[in-house]
Amino acid sequence: MQWTKKDVLDIESLSVDEIEFIFETAFGLKEISERPIKKVPTLRGQTIVLLFLEPSTRTRVSFDIAAKRLSADSIAIAAASSSIVKGETLIDTAKNLQAMKPDILVVRHSSAGAPHLLARNLDISVVNAGDGMHAHPTQALLDMMTVKENKGRIDGLKVSIIGDIAHSRVARSNIAGFTKMGARVSVAGPPTMMPAGIEQLGAYVAPDMDAAVSEADVIILLRIQKERQRRFLFPTEREYAASYGLNAARLRRIKPDALILHPGPINRGVEIAPEAADGPHSVILDQVTNGVALRMALFYLLAGGVRDANVD
Amino acid sequence: MQMWIKGGRVLDPEEFDGPADILVEDGRIARVQPAGQGNEADFPPDAEVIDARDLLVVPGLVDMHVHLRQPGYEYKETIETGTRAAAAGGFTAVCCMPNTSPVNDSESVTRFILQEAGRLGYARVYPVGAVSVGLEGRQLAEFGDLKAAGAVGVSDDGQPVSDAQLMRRALEYARGIGICVISHCEEMALAGGAMNEGAVSTRLGLAGIPNAAESIMVMRDIALSELTSTPVHIAHVSTRQSVEAIRAAKAASIAVTAETAPHYFTLTHEAVNAYDTHAKMNPPLRTEADRQAVIAGLADGTIDAVATDHAPHGVLDKELEFDQAANGIIGLETALSLGLRLVEAGHLSLRQLVSAMSKNPARIIKKTCGLVPGLPADITLIDLSARYTYHAADGYSKARNTPFDGWQFKGRARYTIVGGQKVFDSQNHANL
Numbered sequence: 158m159q160w161t162k163k164d165v166l167d168i169e170s171l172s173v174d175e176i177e178f179i180f181e182t183a184f185g186l187k188e189i190s191e192r193p194i195k196k197v198p199t200l201r202g203q204t205i206v207l208l209f210l211e212p213s214t215r216t217r218v219s220f221d222i223a224a225k226r227l228s229a230d231s232i233a234i235a236a237a238s239s240s241i242v243k244g245e246t247l248i249d250t251a252k253n254l255q256a257m258k259p260d261i262l263v264v265r266h267s268s269a270g271a272p273h274l275l276a277r278n279l280d281i282s283v284v285n286a287g288d289g290m291h292a293h294p295t296q297a298l299l300d301m302m303t304v305k306e307n308k309g310r311i312d313g314l315k316v317s318i319i320g321d322i323a324h325s326r327v328a329r330s331n332i333a334g335f336t337k338m339g340a341r342v343s344v345a346g347p348p349t350m351m352p353a354g355i356e357q358l359g360a361y362v363a364p365d366m367d368a369a370v371s372e373a374d375v376i377i378l379l380r381i382q383k384e385r386q387r388r389f390l391f392p393t394e395r396e397y398a399a400s401y402g403l404n405a406a407r408l409r410r411i412k413p414d415a416l417i418l419h420p421g422p423i424n425r426g427v428e429i430a431p432e433a434a435d436g437p438h439s440v441i442l443d444q445v446t447n448g449v450a451l452r453m454a455l456f457y458l459l460a461g462g463v464r465d466a467n468v469d
Numbered sequence: 470m471q472m473w474i475k476g477g478r479v480l481d482p483e484e485f486d487g488p489a490d491i492l493v494e495d496g497r498i499a500r501v502q503p504a505g506q507g508n509e510a511d512f513p514p515d516a517e518v519i520d521a522r523d524l525l526v527v528p529g530l531v532d533m534h535v536h537l538r539q540p541g542y543e544y545k546e547t548i549e550t551g552t553r554a555a556a557a558g559g560f561t562a563v564c565c566m567p568n569t570s571p572v573n574d575s576e577s578v579t580r581f582i583l584q585e586a587g588r589l590g591y592a593r594v595y596p597v598g599a600v601s602v603g604l605e606g607r608q609l610a611e612f613g614d615l616k617a618a619g620a621v622g623v624s625d626d627g628q629p630v631s632d633a634q635l636m637r638r639a640l641e642y643a644r645g646i647g648i649c650v651i652s653h654c655e656e657m658a659l660a661g662g663a664m665n666e667g668a669v670s671t672r673l674g675l676a677g678i679p680n681a682a683e684s685i686m687v688m689r690d691i692a693l694s695e696l697t698s699t700p701v702h703i704a705h706v707s708t709r710q711s712v713e714a715i716r717a718a719k720a721a722s723i724a725v726t727a728e729t730a731p732h733y734f735t736l737t738h739e740a741v742n743a744y745d746t747h748a749k750m751n752p753p754l755r756t757e758a759d760r761q762a763v764i765a766g767l768a769d770g771t772i773d774a775v776a777t778d779h780a781p782h783g784v785l786d787k788e789l790e791f792d793q794a795a796n797g798i799i800g801l802e803t804a805l806s807l808g809l810r811l812v813e814a815g816h817l818s819l820r821q822l823v824s825a826m827s828k829n830p831a832r833i834i835k836k837t838c839g840l841v842p843g844l845p846a847d848i849t850l851i852d853l854s855a856r857y858t859y860h861a862a863d864g865y866s867k868a869r870n871t872p873f874d875g876w877q878f879k880g881r882a883r884y885t886i887v888g889g890q891k892v893f894d895s896q897n898h899a900n901l
């Protein structure tokens with residue numbers, strides 16, 4: 158298969174074949190991170206800009222490590238040091254960066270659609286590292302990769318996504334991704350966190366938490382953002398943990414081979430009990446490891462994917 | 470100075486519909502002479518003749534909701550470019566909203582607007598003053614001074630009058646002064662999103678604005694209109710629930726009137742598509758069910774007027790992240806053609822559309838409007854069969870922010886006449 162996409166903006170715009178091709182590439186590159194010298198020269202001379210206009214540590218570090226393992230030069234620009242705060246528009250900032258001839262721009266932005274705006278205005282590749290409540294395609298890809306690695310397949314699985322669906326880009330991208338790859342996706346959480354028309358994205362609304370938890374092959378918990386309490390979405394963390402958290406009691410009712418995923422960072426004791434986060438069902442750290450391989454795969458494919466000979 | 474509008478179909482929805490000639494003298498309509506009555510010799514031989522054969526001659530269109538942006542935001546629009554756009558769209562009069570800089574909450578700003586509009590002469594401009602000083606929602610603006618200076622209404626448009634007591638007092642005080650109150654209905658605690666709340670906002674990950682954010686305020690203002698026995702005019706109705714509330718209020722003889730904008734009867738939230746900021750406005754584009762309800766509201770008279778909410782913006786205001794981009798689209802040069810689509814589709818009669826775009830809004834702001842001897846000769850001549858492609862870049866507005874760029878239309882203004890002066894000719898754009 159030949160990679161033809163200029164940008165990776167959301168899951169919806171990727172085909173099943175492209176997603177499989179990304180997994181295949183990522184599984185192949187994963188081994189590099191196990192080597193004593195974790196670096197190949199594949200993308201030597203390529204420049205990758207990480208434009209992070211919303212605070213993030215783990216996603217930025219993951220992209221950064223992925224770039225460096227392939228010998229690309231990566232430059233991270235954070236919100237505080239960017240000229241956006243000085244009143245320059247996003248398009249102007251990005252066009253200035255493009256004028257310095259990077260090959261790939263990775264962008265994290267608090268506004269939904271910001272990466273699409275950039276992709277329309279730039280010639281270089283744009284990778285969406287999370288835009289507002291809209292999409293987080295690399296997270297969904299690494300989640301699916303982790304499930305495929307552990308289950309051998311995605312097709313036919315039952316996936317439950319639990320938590321603040323309304324405000325979660327991870328939920329949207331995972332609904333799109335798992336559904337596209339043949340899984341049945343249910344969502345659960347308090348009605349205050351359930352967005353209008355979620356069924357039209359292909360998700361089923363679980364009748365209750367017990368159904369969401371006990372029937373699932375894959376349970377994806379979303380981080381509860383404590384500041385949302387102030388927007389009247391839930392009364393207290395204690396009550397959230399009791400009503401919608403994967404607590405010890407619910408953990409006993411999950412399928413013996415169920416996987417527990419979480420995009421992190423986790424709130425122990427709120428959406429996820431420590432027994433669930435650290436227990437045998439948890440693949441939370443596998444997600445983080447796969448995240449590097451997955452992002453290496455995207456860089457590799459976007460940079461041309463024709464340098465196979467150089468992977469030594 | 471005489472003008473002979475010859476051979477057209479004259480349509481004043483409340484007076485006359487048929488082939489007739491109109492004689493204009495000294496800026497006023499002197500005579501409407503049905504075809505076959507009298508003879509050509511009755512018309513002065515040296516009058517300027519406007520050949521109106523195959524044209525529809527209607528009372529000058531009135532747009533009661535326009536943002537002209539001057540003073541303060543001249544990079545978006547000026548009174549000159551805005552009124553030229555109005556003339557090109559067939560409008561002979563526009564009401565301009567007070568959210569300028571400085572805000573039009575004073576006699577002096579109102580007088581400035583009127584002076585500038587009068588000097589230019591492309592369209593009559595009827596200023597709308599602020600309900601509250603600085604649009605801040607704290608203190609009543611001086612309605613008496615505003616009215617004396619020439620304002621026809623008051624509104625805090627752009628934002629709601631959130632304080633129900635202020636709204637109550639504004640209605641009562643306006644009744645004493647004799648000025649119309651126009652309400653931008655939005656419950657701010659429920660608003661704060663970037664587009665309509667629904668399947669599209671969920672897919673795009675944009676914060677949504679539910680229908681209730683509008684209809685709650687419509688219902689409040691209906692209650693306050695009843696309480697104060699004062700008319701209230703609801704601006705830019707976009708939801709099914711608002712239409713239903715207004716219909717019920719009218720049935721109960723509460724003095725509420727309403728307008729909607731062409732985009733609410735033409736587009737739905739699907740137009741936001743891939744974060745197209747030319748489909749971003751407040752209130753937002755809604756669902757197909759809302760669009761149908763708005764059309765039904767126009768058809769049964771629940772909604773009195775079509776008003777554009779013409780909201781010009783610079784490229785820099787729109788070429789932004791969707792949630793950062795400014796609200797609003799330009800509308801003066803497309804409204805008539807979009808309205809005619811409703812007639813073409815059989816939703817409205819021509820007569821209803823003409824009423825909604827001329828006589829009804831004029832009545833709400835207490836201005837005369839009609840093809841009757843003695844009235845000012847504000848007349849729009851429409852070519853119902855003209856087919857054209859609208860290009861925003863060729864328009865008179867300074868702004869290009871429209872979702873209708875490149876649309877193909879049938880029917881447009883052929884001539885626009887204000888006070889007996891031709892201010893627009895679609896086949897001769899030079900130096901009018």
Ligand SMILES: [Zn+2]
Binds near residue numbers: 626627653704751
């Ligand atoms: Zn408004």
